[in-house]
Amino acid sequence: MSQIRSTAALVLFLVFIGSGCSSGGGGGGAAPEVVVDDSEWLIPRNFVFDGGPGIDGIPALQNPDFESAETISTVGSDDLAIAIKHNGAVKIYPHDILDWHEIVNDGPEDNPFILSYCPLTGSAVAWLGNAADTNATFGVSGLLYNSNLLLYDRQTSSLWSQMYETSVNGPRIRELPQRIQLIEAKFGTLREMYPDAVVMNRNTGYSRDYGDYPYDDYRENAGVFFPVSHVDNRMHPKTRVIGIRAGSGADVESPTKVYQLGAFGSATQAINDQFEDQSIVVVGNTDLDFAVIYNRELADGTILTFTPIENDLPNIMSDNEGNVWDAFGSAVSGPRAGTQLAMTKSYTAFWFAWVAHFTNAEIYFN
Amino acid sequence: MSTNRIRLAVSVAALAVSSPAFASTCSCASIPLLGTMESASPNENQWFLATTYEFHDVSELVAGSSTIPDQTGRERQSQALVFEISRGLTQKWSVSALLSAVEHERKISGQTDRASGVGDAVVMLKYSPASISVYSKNALTFGVGSRLPLGEDDASNRFTTLAEDLQPSTGAYAGLMWAYYARALNESAGAQVYVSASHTINGDNDRDYQFGDSTSIALGGSYQTQTPWGFGMELLYRHAKRDERNSVEIPNTGGNWLDIVPAVQYHATETLAVKASVKIPVARDLNDSLQFTTRYAARLTLSYLFGE
Numbered sequence: 235m236s237q238i239r240s241t242a243a244l245v246l247f248l249v250f251i252g253s254g255c256s257s258g259g260g261g262g263g264a265a266p267e268v269v270v271d272d273s274e275w276l277i278p279r280n281f282v283f284d285g286g287p288g289i290d291g292i293p294a295l296q297n298p299d300f301e302s303a304e305t306i307s308t309v310g311s312d313d314l315a316i317a318i319k320h321n322g323a324v325k326i327y328p329h330d331i332l333d334w335h336e337i338v339n340d341g342p343e344d345n346p347f348i349l350s351y352c353p354l355t356g357s358a359v360a361w362l363g364n365a366a367d368t369n370a371t372f373g374v375s376g377l378l379y380n381s382n383l384l385l386y387d388r389q390t391s392s393l394w395s396q397m398y399e400t401s402v403n404g405p406r407i408r409e410l411p412q413r414i415q416l417i418e419a420k421f422g423t424l425r426e427m428y429p430d431a432v433v434m435n436r437n438t439g440y441s442r443d444y445g446d447y448p449y450d451d452y453r454e455n456a457g458v459f460f461p462v463s464h465v466d467n468r469m470h471p472k473t474r475v476i477g478i479r480a481g482s483g484a485d486v487e488s489p490t491k492v493y494q495l496g497a498f499g500s501a502t503q504a505i506n507d508q509f510e511d512q513s514i515v516v517v518g519n520t521d522l523d524f525a526v527i528y529n530r531e532l533a534d535g536t537i538l539t540f541t542p543i544e545n546d547l548p549n550i551m552s553d554n555e556g557n558v559w560d561a562f563g564s565a566v567s568g569p570r571a572g573t574q575l576a577m578t579k580s581y582t583a584f585w586f587a588w589v590a591h592f593t594n595a596e597i598y599f600n
Numbered sequence: 601m602s603t604n605r606i607r608l609a610v611s612v613a614a615l616a617v618s619s620p621a622f623a624s625t626c627s628c629a630s631i632p633l634l635g636t637m638e639s640a641s642p643n644e645n646q647w648f649l650a651t652t653y654e655f656h657d658v659s660e661l662v663a664g665s666s667t668i669p670d671q672t673g674r675e676r677q678s679q680a681l682v683f684e685i686s687r688g689l690t691q692k693w694s695v696s697a698l699l700s701a702v703e704h705e706r707k708i709s710g711q712t713d714r715a716s717g718v719g720d721a722v723v724m725l726k727y728s729p730a731s732i733s734v735y736s737k738n739a740l741t742f743g744v745g746s747r748l749p750l751g752e753d754d755a756s757n758r759f760t761t762l763a764e765d766l767q768p769s770t771g772a773y774a775g776l777m778w779a780y781y782a783r784a785l786n787e788s789a790g791a792q793v794y795v796s797a798s799h800t801i802n803g804d805n806d807r808d809y810q811f812g813d814s815t816s817i818a819l820g821g822s823y824q825t826q827t828p829w830g831f832g833m834e835l836l837y838r839h840a841k842r843d844e845r846n847s848v849e850i851p852n853t854g855g856n857w858l859d860i861v862p863a864v865q866y867h868a869t870e871t872l873a874v875k876a877s878v879k880i881p882v883a884r885d886l887n888d889s890l891q892f893t894t895r896y897a898a899r900l901t902l903s904y905l906f907g908e
Contacts, residue, residue, distance in 0.1 A: 284763040290709040293672050373709070377759055393759075403759075441668040448889040450851040457848030461808075 276402040276484035277395060283378045283460045289386070292374040293440060294337035300325060300432035303425045308436055308444070311422030314523065316358050317431065318416050319562050320347055324431040326424050327351075331434055332358075333449075334442045336383055338434070339363070339371040347414055348372045350396050352383035353449060354459065355587035356474060357397055358418055361411035364389070380462045380590040397583065397591045398484040410482055417561050418582050419524030427548035427561055462590035468597060469494070471586035476518065476525040478580040479592055480510045490592040493518065495525050495582065497600065502542040504551045506530065507598070514578060515540045516598075517550050517561075525582065526550075528563045528575035641728045641741050642688035646907035648696075650684040653900045660895040665885045674708040676892055680719065688907070692729060696743075698722040702751070702768040715755035717768040721748040724776060732792075737784040747774035753805055764809045764843070771805030790824040804844070812841035812854045820861075832863040836879070842887055855886030857893070875901045 275282075285291075303326060309315065314329040320341055327338060332351035341347040346363030350372070363370035367389040375386040375393055384402070385394040392404025394411070401409045417424065424431065436444050447453070456471050464486070469475075475492035491509050498518035505516040517540070518525030530538045530553075538553040548560040557568030563575035589595045642648040656678040661670040679702070686696040703716035724745030732739045753771025755762050764770070782794035796818045804810035820834030835858070842854040863877035879897040886893060 279760060282760040284713075284757075284760055284766070286763040286765065288674060288706050288708040288713065289711045290672055291674055375759075440671050443663055443889055446663075446889045448852065450849070450888055452851065455848075457846075459845060459848060459850055461846070 273403060274407055276400070276407065277379050278463060281380055281461060281463045282384070285376050285378050288376045290373050291376050292334070292336050294339060294371070294373045295335045295438055296339045296371060298338060298340070298434045299437040301435045303431045303433050304429055306433045306435060309421045309433060311420060313421045314418065315421040315424055316349065316351065316416050316418050317424045317428065318347070318349060318360050318414060320414065321345060324428040326421065326431050326433040328421060328434060330444050330447070331436060331438065333447060334444060335438065336374050337372050337385060346370045349416070350383060350385055352396055354378065355382040355397065355583050357382065357581055357583035357587060358416060359396060359399060359581050360414040360416045362414060378460050380587060381458055381460045382587055382591070395484060397587065400483045402484055408483060413577060415562055415577050417524060417526060419522055423522040423524055423547065458586055462586065464590045464593045465586070466589040466595070469585045471584060473585040474582055475585050475588055476516070476527060476580060476582045477588045477592070477595065478509055478514065478527050478578050482579070486591065486593055488592050489594055490588070491596045491598055492585070492588055493525065493598045495523065496520055498525065502544055502550060504540040504542040506539050512578065513537045515551065517542065524561070526561060526563070527578045527580040529578055530575065532573065641694045641726050642686050642905065642907070644688045644691050646688045646905060648686040648903065648905050650901055650903040652682045654680045654682065654897060656897040657895040658892055660893050661890065662884055662886050662893050663890050665883065672708060674706070676706050679703045692727055694726045694728070696724045696726060704766045704768070706766060713757045713762055713766060715762055715766050715768055718751035719768045720770055721750045722746070722776065723748065724778065732782065732784050732789050739782040741780045743778035745776040747776060749773060749805070770811055772803040772810065774803060775801040793821045795819050808846045810844045812843050814838060814840040828867040830865040832865070834861040836861055851888040852891050853887065855884065855891065857881065858883040871905045873903050875903065
C-alpha cells in the first residue's frame with residue numbers, strides 16, 4: 235500500500251514539474267526573444283549598451299515650470315546650469331534636474347527645441363525641434379553609445395547620438411539637427427549674466443531627490459560605467475573640456491580640438507585660435523566655470539581679434555574694432571552692434587567621452 | 601518511530617523557508633538559487649527532489665529607504681523555475697544540485713524587453729555534523745558550492761544586448777558558503793527554530809560585469825501540526841555590495857534588505873509536500889539615489905523525499 239502511495243506521489247511530482255515547464259513564464263529552455271535589427275547603424279553596435287532603465291525609464295521633461303533667477307532658492311550659486319537664448323528670452327536649466335531627466339522638450343509649439351544633457355559624459359547640446367512633426371519631442375532611449383545618451387525622436391523612433399549630433403539609426407539616419415547656442419556655467423555666473431532669466435524649477439511632476447546627485451562620485455573618479463571604443467590617457471577621464479569639431483555626423487576621425495575648462499584660470503581668457511580652416515575665439519573662465527567657442531570670421535570676411543572683458547557680464551570680450559560681445563556671441567555695442575558671431579560645433583564634455591567619439595582630438599596647451 | 605521522526609525533522613526543515621538569498625533578485629539578475637535550495641539534508645541513500653516556481657515583482661522604485669512613485673508606468677518582473685536534487689551520501693554528507701530556467705521582463709513605454717532560458721546552476725556539498733533525532737534536538741549543516749553560469753547571458757532586443765539584470769544567466773561563476781542550524785522545541789521535533797547564513801562571492805562575466813557579493817542571514821521558526829499542514833515564518837536580512845564593471849562600482853546597486861517570509865506547507869503524503877511562501881519587504885536601505893527592487897516575491901515548491 236505504501237509503495238503505491240509512494241509511486242503515486244512520484245507521479246504527482248513529475249506532473250508538477252511537467253506543468254511547471256510549460257507554464258513557468260517562458261522558462262524551461264524557451265528561446266530568448268531576440269529580434270535582429272538589420273537596419274543601418276552609423277555607430278558600432280558593440281559599444282551600444284542598455285543602460286538599464288529602458289526606453290523613457292529616465293523620463294524626459296515636457297514644457298517644465300520656471301521661476302525667476304532672482305528668487306529661485308533651490309539652485310546654489312556654484313551649481314552648474316545651462317542657459318539657452320530662444321525667441322529672445324534666456325532660460326536656465328540646472329544640472330541637478332537634468333541629471334534625473336536628461337532631456338527637456340521646451341519652447342513654443344511652432345518653434346520647439348530640445349535640450350539634452352548626458353550626466354555620464356557631461357555633455358549638453360540643444361537642437362531646434364521640427365515643428366512640422368506631429369510630435370516633435372524627444373525621449374531617453376535607455377541606450378548609451380560610448381557612455382553617451384542616445385535620444386529617440388517620438389515622431390519616427392529614430393535613434394540620435396547626442397555627441398555626434400546626428401541620427402544614427404532609424405528612418406532619420408544621417409539627419410543633422412539644427413543647433414542652438416547654449417552656455418554652460420555656474421548658476422551664479424548665469425544669474426549675474428542674465429538676472430531676468432527664468433530657471434527651470436523642481437516642479438517637474440516627478441518625485442526625484444534633485445538635491446542628490448545620482449551617480450555618487452562619478453564626476454571626480456576615473457571610472458566609466460560602460461565600455462568605450464577608444465581610450466586616451468593624456469588627461470584624467472573626467473577632465474571637463476570644451477571641444478570643437480570639424481565635419482559633421484558620426485565620424486570618429488573628425489579633426490577636433492579641446493580646451494580644458496580648468497586651464498583658463500580665474501581671469502577670463504580669450505584665445506584667438508585657428509582650427510582647421512576656421513578662425514575661432516575660445517573664451518573661458520575657470521572660476522566662473524564657463525567656456526564658449528565662436529567663429530571670429532564674419533560674413534563679410536573680416537577676421538576679428540578678441541580680448542577678454544572682466545567684471546561686465548554678460549559681456550565677455552571686445553574686438554580690435556571696438557565692439558563688445560556678450561556670452562551668446564552678440565555684439566552689444568560698437569560699430570557692429572547687433573551682429574551675431576557664427577556658432578561652432580562645440581560643446582563641453584568629459585575628456586574620456588570626447589576622445590572616445592573623436593579619436594583625433596588635439597589638446598590645446600597654452 | 602525514529603525513521604518517522606527523522607522524516608518529520610526533514611520535512612520541517614524543508615518547511616523552514618530558509619532562504620538566504622530569497623531577496624536576491626532585487627535589481628540584479630542573480631536568481632535566488634541558493635535561497636531556493638531547501639535546507640533539508642537527506643540521509644544516507646535518500647533522494648530529495650524539489651521543483652520551485654518563483655515570481656518576483658521588481659517594480660518598486662526606492663530612494664534609500666523610501667518608496668517613491670515611479671511615474672513612468674514601468675513594469676519589471678522575473679520568474680524562475682528551479683529544479684533541485686539532493687542525495688544523501690552518508691549520514692553526514694550530502695550533495696545538492698540546482699538547475700534553473702529564468703525569464704526576465706521589462707515593460708515600459710510600449711516596449712517589452714524579455715529574455716528567458718536556462719539560468720545559472722548550483723552545486724553544493726553539505727556536511728551535517730548534527731541532525732535532529734531521538735538523541736539530538738539540534739541540526740547543523742554546512743555547505744560549500746559553486747554557481748555555474750550554464751545559461752545565456754547575452755540576450756538582446758532589437759537594438760543591443762540587454763542589461764545584466766535582464767539576462768537569464770549571470771554569466772559568471774560564484775563561490776557559495778552556507779550554514780544552517782536548527783533546534784527542535786519539542787519531543788516530536790514538530791516545532792523548530794533555526795538560523796541560517798550564506799555568503800556569495802561573485803566573479804565577473806565576459807563583459808567584465810560583476811554582481812555585488814552578498815551576505816544573507818535568516819532567523820525563523822516552523823511548526824508542523826498533527827494534520828498535514830505546517831507553517832513557518834522567517835525574518836530575512838540581506839546585504840549586497842555594489843555591482844562593478846571593470847572594477848568600477850556601479851552606483852544605485854546594492855544595499856540592505858529586511859524581509860519577512862511567511863510560509864505554509866501541506867503534506868500530501870509522508871514524503872510529498874507542497875509549500876508556498878511569500879516575501880514581503882519590511883525595511884530597505886539601498887545604496888545611492890534610486891533603485892528598482894522587489895515589491896514582493898512568491899514561491900511555490902513541490903518536494904519529494906524517497907529512498908531508504
